[in-house]
Amino acid sequence: MLRIEALPEPSRTMALAAPLIATGITILISSLFFLSLGFNPIDTLHGFFVQPLMSLNGLSEWLLKASPLIIIACGLAIGFRANVWNIGAEGQLILGAIAATGIGLFAPWQDSVFLLPSMIAGAIMAGMAWAAVPAFLRSRMNTNEILVTLMLTYVATLFLSYLVHGPWRDPAGFNFPQTALLPYKATFSVFDHSYRLNSSIFFAIAAVIITWFFLERSFLGFRMSVGGVAPNAARYAGFRSSTAIWVGLLAGGAAAGLAGVGEVAGPLGQLSAHISPGYGFAAIIVAFVGRLHAVGIVLGGLLLSLLYLGGETVQLQYGLPSAIANIFQGLLLFFLLGGNFLINYRIRRIR
Amino acid sequence: MPPRLELSGINKAYPGVIANDNISFSVQPGEIHAVLGENGAGKSTLMKIIYGAISADSGEIRCDGKLIKEHGPAVSRGLGIEMVYQHFALFESISVVENIALSMPDRMNLPALSAEVRTISKKYGLPIDPNALVLSLSMGERQRVEIVRCLLRNPKLLILDEPTSVLTPQAVQILFETLRQLAQEGCSILYISHKLDEVRTLCHTATVLRGGHVTGRVDPSAASASKLARLMVGHELEEVSRPATQKSKKPLFEVRELRLAAANAMDTALQNLNMEVFGGEIVGIAGVAGNGQNELAAAMSGETVNSDPDAILLESRPVAHLDAGQRRDLGFGFIPEERLGRGAIPPYPLSENALLTAHRQGMTTLGFTKRHRAKDFAAQVIRRFRVKANGPDSIASGLSGGNLQKFIVGREIHLSPKVLLVSQPTWGVDVGAAAYIRQTLIDLSRSGKAVIVISEEVEELFEVCDRLYVMSDGKLSQSIDRKTANIEDIGLLMTSGAEYDYRETNIA
Numbered sequence: 035m036l037r038i039e040a041l042p043e044p045s046r047t048m049a050l051a052a053p054l055i056a057t058g059i060t061i062l063i064s065s066l067f068f069l070s071l072g073f074n075p076i077d078t079l080h081g082f083f084v085q086p087l088m089s090l091n092g093l094s095e096w097l098l099k100a101s102p103l104i105i106i107a108c109g110l111a112i113g114f115r116a117n118v119w120n121i122g123a124e125g126q127l128i129l130g131a132i133a134a135t136g137i138g139l140f141a142p143w144q145d146s147v148f149l150l151p152s153m154i155a156g157a158i159m160a161g162m163a164w165a166a167v168p169a170f171l172r173s174r175m176n177t178n179e180i181l182v183t184l185m186l187t188y189v190a191t192l193f194l195s196y197l198v199h200g201p202w203r204d205p206a207g208f209n210f211p212q213t214a215l216l217p218y219k220a221t222f223s224v225f226d227h228s229y230r231l232n233s234s235i236f237f238a239i240a241a242v243i244i245t246w247f248f249l250e251r252s253f254l255g256f257r258m259s260v261g262g263v264a265p266n267a268a269r270y271a272g273f274r275s276s277t278a279i280w281v282g283l284l285a286g287g288a289a290a291g292l293a294g295v296g297e298v299a300g301p302l303g304q305l306s307a308h309i310s311p312g313y314g315f316a317a318i319i320v321a322f323v324g325r326l327h328a329v330g331i332v333l334g335g336l337l338l339s340l341l342y343l344g345g346e347t348v349q350l351q352y353g354l355p356s357a358i359a360n361i362f363q364g365l366l367l368f369f370l371l372g373g374n375f376l377i378n379y380r381i382r383r384i385r
Numbered sequence: 386m387p388p389r390l391e392l393s394g395i396n397k398a399y400p401g402v403i404a405n406d407n408i409s410f411s412v413q414p415g416e417i418h419a420v421l422g423e424n425g426a427g428k429s430t431l432m433k434i435i436y437g438a439i440s441a442d443s444g445e446i447r448c449d450g451k452l453i454k455e456h457g458p459a460v461s462r463g464l465g466i467e468m469v470y471q472h473f474a475l476f477e478s479i480s481v482v483e484n485i486a487l488s489m490p491d492r493m494n495l496p497a498l499s500a501e502v503r504t505i506s507k508k509y510g511l512p513i514d515p516n517a518l519v520l521s522l523s524m525g526e527r528q529r530v531e532i533v534r535c536l537l538r539n540p541k542l543l544i545l546d547e548p549t550s551v552l553t554p555q556a557v558q559i560l561f562e563t564l565r566q567l568a569q570e571g572c573s574i575l576y577i578s579h580k581l582d583e584v585r586t587l588c589h590t591a592t593v594l595r596g597g598h599v600t601g602r603v604d605p606s607a608a609s610a611s612k613l614a615r616l617m618v619g620h621e622l623e624e625v626s627r628p629a630t631q632k633s634k635k636p637l638f639e640v641r642e643l644r645l646a647a648a649n650a651m652d653t654a655l656q657n658l659n660m661e662v663f664g665g666e667i668v669g670i671a672g673v674a675g676n677g678q679n680e681l682a683a684a685m686s687g688e689t690v691n692s693d694p695d696a697i698l699l700e701s702r703p704v705a706h707l708d709a710g711q712r713r714d715l716g717f718g719f720i721p722e723e724r725l726g727r728g729a730i731p732p733y734p735l736s737e738n739a740l741l742t743a744h745r746q747g748m749t750t751l752g753f754t755k756r757h758r759a760k761d762f763a764a765q766v767i768r769r770f771r772v773k774a775n776g777p778d779s780i781a782s783g784l785s786g787g788n789l790q791k792f793i794v795g796r797e798i799h800l801s802p803k804v805l806l807v808s809q810p811t812w813g814v815d816v817g818a819a820a821y822i823r824q825t826l827i828d829l830s831r832s833g834k835a836v837i838v839i840s841e842e843v844e845e846l847f848e849v850c851d852r853l854y855v856m857s858d859g860k861l862s863q864s865i866d867r868k869t870a871n872i873e874d875i876g877l878l879m880t881s882g883a884e885y886d887y888r889e890t891n892i893a
Contacts, residue, residue, distance in 0.1 A: 043780045253749040266727040271741045272710020
């Protein structure tokens, strides 16, 4: 018989070993799975994890996709630590992208060096404004921020759709639902014209550093974490929950807005109806795979980005159906998140 | 006849501590057997091993002469071993009978079960309403639910872990009657406690534990209290001393016509409370659990904010509209009765638990925490208040209840507040630590500070307080001078409350 026992203190060994165990189990199960469907597991796993990173373009794409995931996950983690559940980062990203595009296309200071910085500031503020709505409603009227943030994502999507189909549609764009291309000064410079990776990657690095200091070293971060772990202790100490709600949501909104400008002023170069392949939602997974910790989020973002690329590679290279690529991604995330259980509990066999 | 329970050579080690070291004893049928020891002596671990909730590293357990091989709570229940934990395992949002039914998978017929609950509760003098929601019950009533739940299974051995820490003097008497009746019917009782008087009045035999091993087997009614204490603590207990004091001219803390509507059906509304506390004195608030003490404590601490600023005055300054942090800034300190999750953050190290309220003492600069300051502070508290912990990095939830309480009390006193409110200061704390905490509170008041103690243990209040108020049904009595008061009168003032307002018609 097996029994689950809570550990008196979280296991440090397991904190490191759990992801390795999870990866091992995923490789084992998915290999059997690939075999049963007639695919060579070694080739397939190679296609997933190694092949995307074998070329400079692959590496560029890897970091390019990881960057928005990491930025958003950093912002979300600040809220999640305080039990503030912002699941509408996708909408906040869209608002950021809209604001950045609006400034980039229509601001009167088109030739100024401040064009791109003003787009960045505008995007951050737009993301924060979108997140301020649930923050206001939660702190004043105790609404559920999960529902409000999620629903506002649909509003944002429809608003984006209206803009790119209507007033902002590029007149010379053959009726495609997209805006005109942003002028050169309104985009992030690339490191090399053969690859899409651009200077917005520095924002991801900055976001990680700021988040680390905020969560691990700042007093506000401590207060917010206390509110998440032990709300009664926070109330006992007089830490205001409204502060946690506002900071938690605004951090997520700012990060998502920043990721939004990174997309439109980066690889996309314009606003279209589909500016995000779900970065705002995937970042939630990244935040949890990274255990709401800045360093973990970097690893989580790199992993998820690799899974995206690997999924494409195996479809193109080995003809794996996209559903199977998704199942593999799901398996890995499932075991990674489930593996965290081993940090706080142990399974014992009783004789 | 073989003993009901026989332990031989029980060992259990946790990383860093030996909780049980070669423990052996036996309990006869119908015997009330005390396991006496300080917090951290290994009592709770031992009981969990007996019950099968955790497994021993080595050693044998025999029940009625039969060796238990594969142990577990289900095995225990099959053998007729039942346990009432110190921290109750009840779901608050469902009714008493539903809670009981959950532990008896074969008994989902609620009306029949309710009837049985009533029969048992009448037979053993444990009044309980099967249809009441658990969250509306006081701690004492919750304990009855736990006991009735065990009794429904006709136990052969009943384990009670610190059962009286939540009871009034009268309720303790009722519990003792019940236990004696059970013992007479042949049920063995393992009674875990650190309270010498109780063990001496109730128990037939006592096994004393200290630091994980047995230090004595005695007949408690024959042994002197000081001998028991010596076995338990390892040295003589110091008497609490209460030197004379000079009261401040003006009260440091006042409650004026405090009113608070009940937030929900389970809370008690506070009705026009008045109270004043001077510097240099300790004032007690007595009362049976659930008569508004929690609401009053939250209102005084600032966890509940009042719209009328003048309802609470701190050094003549209106503070009722301020939150807990702002009141702390003005010199108010508070020790709540719940340690884990309120007074302390369970998964965090002690250093960060120091930061929780002591951050005012220069532990932050420019919004960043100075972690070495927090560590120093925690280390000082650990040293000054003799907290048993592996330094400031120990996780709060890893400490025993009494040690965590010492840490929280120490943290708040180390902050040297002008007014300190303490709720249940020695709830589940061992004798040595309890005496120390009481003395510390007295010393704090004698240094000119105002101390308010809310406690359900009247003896404790008589030991430490200069004046008393009694709380009943959301109202406060007049101030009572301890010198002229006696415990019986206080008990009567307390019992006008809801707990004893028990009528058969309520449960029909």
